[in-house]
Amino acid sequence: MATDVLKIKHLSIDFHTMEGEVHAIRDVTLKLHPGEILALVGESGSGKSVTTKAVMQLLPNNAKVVGGSVEYEGKDLLKMPEKELQELRGNELAEIFQDPMTALDPTMRVGKQIMEPLLKHQKLDRATARQRALTIMEKVGIVNAKQRFNNFPYQFSGGMRQRIVIAMALICHPKVLIADEPTTALDVTIQSQILALIKQLRDELKTAVIFITHDLGVVAGIADRVAVMYAGRILEFGTVEDIFYHPQHPYTVGLLKSTPTMDMNEGDLESIPGNPPNLINPPAGDPFANRNQHALTIDYQKMPPFFKVSDTHYAATWLLDERAPQVHLTEKLEQRRQHYADRLTKEGSANE
Template sequence: MERILDVKNLHVDFKTYNGTVHAIRGVDFHLNDGETLAIVGESGSGKSVTVRSVLRLLAKNASISQGEVLYHGEDLLKKSEKEMDNLRGNKISMIFQDPMTSLDPTMTIGKQVAEPLLIHNKVSKADALKRAEEVLRLVGIPNPKARMKDYPHQFSGGQRQRIVIAIAIVDYPEILIADEPTTALDVTVQAQIIDLLRELQQKIGTSIIFITHDLGVVAGIADRVAVMYAGKFVEYGSVDEVFYDPQHPYTWGLLDSMPTLNTSEQDRLNSIPGTPPNLLNPPTGDAFAPRNAYALQIDTEQQPPFFKVTKTHYAATWLLHPDAPKVTPPVSIQQRFKKYQAWLEGDVK
């Protein structure tokens, strides 16, 4: 499978009044042709900064201090701003979190969807509007020809998110970055948007980087998962490996805090104690150690390397060192794995 995007040793810093925040600290990942990679983690873990770095859409006080972002072997960090303008929204496109802030309230929907075509392609206005109508139909907007003349406030939240998706895919990009595209939507609409992204991936052949803090969403869309904490990846693998054989205590905590079908309104969800570290002064050892009930002495002294679990599954935890004490995941995580195994074997419908 061809790698179309390869991010190597990415470091991103933010200059603040209090000093330099080391937001991204040596991130490596790749995206294969036609796959969906999900990046998950708590708010503030660095997910959005990581993917915005790919398109060089960072705040003025941010800088990429180290690393490479290779798109088909070419380093995007070395390209001019004009070259990046030609690539953004054309070859690599992005769906942003809040559809109301992404849409211009003073422009009709048809003009907003057609705009990327007019910028990136030598097409007439009529042809661009025709393509906009086709894409609005593709993302499920009813009666798109008539509704192209409407404004954002005339659509529901779910429809606005579909319109934002239409703008992102109107050029049929090779890579689609979806940054928390379902956060502000109710559960039913979330499921519809996830189904839509899966359908679009098959129809237009795009590869997707999906950013979320909701592991439940990941299960329905991802091929591979990368778990992020304090500006670093701590575990990555196939969706089944990360969900049903997690190895890092942080991943255990994220999974343990997920509601299940048996969770009632009266039940209290588990949470990870403590707070993430201050990245003005990143810790010497494992950043998760102060919140980790299974932390070893070495966790406070050295950052763990990635240990190989399978040929596609890696986790950065000293618990995987051959000399580490054997630790089993929490009972709730083991139960999830057993239920999944039973389902695979046909014992549970």
């Protein structure tokens, strides 16, 4: 396999608050392969967006990186001067933000906003930049691009505004694209179109994508690999088939059980009991222990290492230790397995 395009190694980030230091990201390690879509999933507050904000070096002022590195093409972005970072952002590294209305300047015409990265990073003349902007507008599905080039953001629907944000992110053909819950505020039909668009553009441009979401149903249709995040840590990672067919961490199983499908019967949907831990005083062991009905004594005492399930699949749970009792975590997932099998088969056929 080609060299990883991005490596996050043992990343730890604290937030200074009036209540104390919040240990928001704790020893996170991730790799992004060229041309793949890596889904970063977990509940709100698990640390997904903070992790990727460190990649873009867009952390808020009260955040501090206390350990680790973020390597892009052999250089640590955390140690890079701001001037060099500015050359990368919007050029080789790009992000699609969750809310397009906050990502777009309401006073600037959309065509000018899409052209801006080309003028700044690639120093193109305005005529060439305008043509490139029109091309990408058409590619992301904005009908009558020439007529709409001089419109303002408020003149577009939510789905069209998100397409404009995607056009801005992709205009310079970035090597790494971060999509931070880009479909959260959209209806199901538009959501499906945006997901298909991201996959299409990934295939055409060979861009590597980190796709952030709390919705495992979305992941089944777009990801190549999945990393499951909880309380500032990665608890499990593997291929999309590994995670959906053979989940190993109780938290991953809980997420799958709480994800609705179209063919579910009443009462099939389960919720995860309890609340995430307080990260001002994070637990010494598995952060999910207090919500895990199968927790062992050691889960409260020591953070488990990653146990190898297969060459592509690893999970940090003491239940995989050879000394642990046998627990059947996935006995109620058969219906969902079939649902995801159908979806993955459908997606695979569509890509052939």
